[in-house]
Amino acid sequence: MSDPINASLQSALTELEIQRKEVSGVRIKSYSFIAAGIGLAIIGFLFPGLLIAAAIGGLALLITGIVFLSKATDKFNSYRHEFKQRIIAAALKTIDQSLELEYHSGLSEQAFINSRLFAQQPDRYSSQDQIYGSAGKTRFSFSEVHAEYKTVTQTKNGRQEHWHTILKGIVFCADFNKNFHGLTLIKPKDIGSALGAWITDKIPLFSTSGKELVKLENPDFDKTFVTWSSDQVEARYILTPAMMEKLCELDSRCRYTISASFTDSCMYIAFPLDKDYFEPPVFKSLLDQTTLNEDISLIRFMYNIIHQLDLNTRIWGKE
């Protein structure tokens, strides 16, 4: 991101940097006490003559460390709150005045399920950092989402739970510029989905989900995605040749293949990501704006989707 961060943002960063230093100081203290406590405990085990003294000393250090850790957590929560309210919220305004952040809320689990982006229902779900606003005529929002499902295996030691990620990343939702009634899904083309599509195509008896495979003409799109829809014509009405090209272009800018769905008059896009965004650094200076610039780049990227996909063109009877 190359655009300048305005002066008020700069002064807020300078103020928050003091808070950050406090948080990192308390954290370092707490870690040091805990480490010293563990060290003493080890000494106590190695030298049985010192066991009682080491146990008492170690315990005292551990308790002090935990007290400091709890203090650090409180301080961090306050720092995090300030960072999101003052820095991220102000950064949003540098992109568009309509953008707002609600960092405590995110995409609800029901909305995530209703988006139909993933067939797997989550067993554990969390979402935060909802950013919403308008780009021209189009309202949109996006949130960080972490959805997982559970599998249980029986081993000789008993039941073992395994958690698998459905999505860790961002779900973007925008009001679509055309009227439609059904469901259209665009999934990354991996071996599993390609095989499923092939079987459904060759032996239609296996198609039980009420969705049909949509064979589209764009070879790049077809190479990257598998498309399913409840209505073949409607899928092509949504996925015009231009839209397919734009989705391919959008995908090429992402590290992991995106998924998209069109349902309930909205367009949803899931972006799998490696890291959490909009979180303040603790052991790295706030004045080094690398982290913030990454956050702003992401917001700008999401904001620009509306223009990139031409969602503001409202000539098809939908205002």
Place this chain on the structure above:
Amino acid sequence: MILAALIIVVLLIAGIVIYNSLIGKKNQVTNAFSAIDVMLKKRFDLLPNLIETVKQYTKYEGDLLSKVVELRAQANAGNLTNDQKLNLDKQLTSSVKGLMVTVENYPDLKANQNFLQLQSTWAESEEQIAAARRTYNAAVTDYNDAIMMFPGSIFAGMMNYQPMNVLANTEEERKNISAKELFNS
């Protein structure tokens, strides 16, 4: 003996699957054309309103309007073949596009809510027809592949299934629909 019976059963099942699949693909082509038909009907139904609205505001576009009226009469005549319908739609698209261009000369009409509504519904129907044509072409390609490839070709020969032609892409399908071109040309 059992092996022979098993082979016969497998071949029989494969035969039924291929036969049903070919019939399914042919029906898909018919259905896909029905979708175009429905969209064309929807578009033709827009014409009376469009003509009436434009008539109220324009005084000097008689030729263009009468051309559209004439095409609408043809569309209503019924008993049209598929090719005739598509040809009629092509002419209508071009005439209405001409009409939209002349709207620039009539600011009152350009600002009329009813007209704006019709204009966006027309654009919507244009995209829907383009989508239906693409669906038809996909169904035809699927059908042609099925009847030309082995072992479908053997059944297709017995069932007298012939390859079908895809619809040529219209200019509108090839390019991106631009609001600027539609409304401000």
